[in-house]
Amino acid sequence: MDGAQRVDDTWSVAGRTFRSRLIVGTGKYKDYAQNAAAAEAAGAEIVTVALRRVNLSDPTQPLLVDYVKPDRFTFLPNTAGCFTGEDAVRTLRLAREAGGWDLVKLEVLSNTKHLLPDMEETLRALKLLISDGFQVMVYCSDDPVYALKLEEAGAAAIMPAAAPIGSGRGIQNFLNLGLIIEQSKVPVLVDAGVGTASDAVLAMEAGCDAVLMNTAIAEAREPLRMATAMKHAVIAGREAYLAGRMDKRTYGDPSSPRAGLI
Amino acid sequence: MNLTLNGEAHVFPPLADLAALISQLGLDGRKVAIERNLEIVPHSAYGKTRLSDGDRIEIVHFIGGG
Numbered sequence: 001m002d003g004a005q006r007v008d009d010t011w012s013v014a015g016r017t018f019r020s021r022l023i024v025g026t027g028k029y030k031d032y033a034q035n036a037a038a039a040e041a042a043g044a045e046i047v048t049v050a051l052r053r054v055n056l057s058d059p060t061q062p063l064l065v066d067y068v069k070p071d072r073f074t075f076l077p078n079t080a081g082c083f084t085g086e087d088a089v090r091t092l093r094l095a096r097e098a099g100g101w102d103l104v105k106l107e108v109l110s111n112t113k114h115l116l117p118d119m120e121e122t123l124r125a126l127k128l129l130i131s132d133g134f135q136v137m138v139y140c141s142d143d144p145v146y147a148l149k150l151e152e153a154g155a156a157a158i159m160p161a162a163a164p165i166g167s168g169r170g171i172q173n174f175l176n177l178g179l180i181i182e183q184s185k186v187p188v189l190v191d192a193g194v195g196t197a198s199d200a201v202l203a204m205e206a207g208c209d210a211v212l213m214n215t216a217i218a219e220a221r222e223p224l225r226m227a228t229a230m231k232h233a234v235i236a237g238r239e240a241y242l243a244g245r246m247d248k249r250t251y252g253d254p255s256s257p258r259a260g261l262i
Numbered sequence: 263m264n265l266t267l268n269g270e271a272h273v274f275p276p277l278a279d280l281a282a283l284i285s286q287l288g289l290d291g292r293k294v295a296i297e298r299n300l301e302i303v304p305h306s307a308y309g310k311t312r313l314s315d316g317d318r319i320e321i322v323h324f325i326g327g328g
Contacts, residue, residue, distance in 0.1 A: 026326035048327055052322060054268065054289065054294055056270075093302055097296075
């Protein structure tokens with residue numbers, strides 16, 4: 001229902017069909033209650049989640065799954081914090097045991113300030129995960145050459161960064177994003193780097209199948225309001241893409257007829 | 263018995279199995295995933311997975327992330 005106005009306008013990844021084209025992260029919120037409310041306001045059907053050690057000294061701490069419920073949202077476990085393929089496989093095997101999901105988000109970051117993906121290790125990790133039976137949505141750089149390698153290796157979705165994670169700078173390379181969208185037969189999602197609603201509109205107008213974001217909502221002054229803005233932005237961008245924009249002209253062209261003037 | 267839990271050494275009275283450890287820790291076993299000596303233990307096997315002195319146990323769950 002949420003996230004798309006046209007009943008027939010759905011998208012599918014790894015055999016699963018969704019209406020909402022906005023995937024939201026669950027990090028950086030004030031608390032899990034706000035997190036859950038933002039995911040609802042965004043109309044999201046998929047949320048990304050991370051896997052970490054339980055705090056054994058305080059088992060009464062609030063649990064994500066008690067607020068953002070797995071029966072309401074499709075959980076997309078990520079590999080945040082993994083720098084090798086082996087780490088990613090170990091993490092996602094545990095995630096699969098924790099919840100039974102085989103649809104996962106692979107991200108293998110470079111250990112740098114900019115956090116951009118390590119594509120050589122990402123591709124190696126992807127092959128390990130696929131041979132272990134996972135359906136893998138892959139966070140990647142906006143490099144069409146590597147994007148094609150990922151697709152040929154069996155990626156379920158290609159998810160290029162608009163800009164570094166958490167930078168809020170919007171799409172930095174429309175040319176590359178367009179080339180990736182043009183060549184890909186699996187869904188393409190802009191993942192990371194979205195800052196505000198117009199960035200999401202532009203991603204969808206460019207022809208992305210969906211957008212994944214976390215910080216843009218969580219660090220807005222009013223996260224719930226920004227979640228609503230992002231929901232509308234993704235719908236607006238998608239509808240504009242489907243509608244097909246007018247041609248650009250050099251000169252003005254009056255909207256009122258020239259004929260019949262008094 | 264001595265167990266390494268999430269990287270830290272702990273001393274427990276003798277525990278029969280993994281289910282007993284989960285209970286001792288006050289955790290809900292349905293909401294975690296567990297590795298014993300780097301091998302994942304399925305939820306269905308908690309009650310029949312014996313613990314040995316020196317076992318390294320990782321107990322993880324989902325938290326917020328992007």
